[in-house]
Amino acid sequence: MKNKKTLIIGAGISGLAAAHKLSMSGFPVTVLEAQSRTGGRALTDYSLGIPVSLGPQWFHGIENNPLVTIANKLSLKYKNTEFFNLLFFDRNEQLVPTEYVNSFFEDFDSILAQAKSYALQQPQDISLLAALDAVDKSEGNSQIKQDLYGIAKHFLSIYTAASLKNLSCRYWDQEKILPGGNYFLIDGFTPIINELAKDCDIPFANEDAKFFEKVSAIN
Secondary structure: OOOOOEEEEOOEHHHHHHHHHHHHOOOOEEEEEOOOOOEOOOOEEOOOOOOEEOOOOEEEOOOOOHHHHHHHHOOOOEEEEOHHHOOOEOOOOOEOOHHHHHHHHHHHHHHHHHHHHHHHOOOOOOEHHHHHHHHOOOOOOOHHHHHHHHHHHHHHHHHHOOOHHHOEOOOOOOOOOOOOOEEEEOOOOHHHHHHHHOOOEOOEOOOOOOHHHHHHHOO
16 A cells, blocks of 8 residues: 555645655655745745744644644744734724723624524525625624724634635534644744655646656656
């Protein structure tokens, strides 16, 4: 079985994790990547002299998280963060009371539940954005409440790494939540990407002159 070659399309973190696992188990594997780098949307910019994450930035749960295991191996720094410690300012640059913000986001959880209920009543699945728009009653609310509603949808898009118009309202939240809290990865995800990719065979489509020769050789 281990003489079988495995081909993985895409050197994002999922593809690299699969390739790393297969390689560690003795399976020959090749990862094909169309970009000139690994990591997919995970990218750290060091041009300012400090790591700035342009893609994912947090560990959502650090217990039993394989990425945290790699971070610890590499001595990467990460720091606990709590969403409700964020400060929000209105359009007049006035601080919005924390109690008001907390109350709004509790209400937003209820809006998400209403959106799912609405989607389940439809003859076929609809996007999360369409369902939210269908149950949205924020138009008559204050400007700050409308702005917080927009921020909540934006945060949700960041959390899911996708536009809400492309997410299934029925299934967008089918996930496993790891315990341990949310931690900001100060050193960025690129070191983790490099660790996963270091022993992988990764021809790049736009750089490797023998790319298609390598692809055809995998059978």
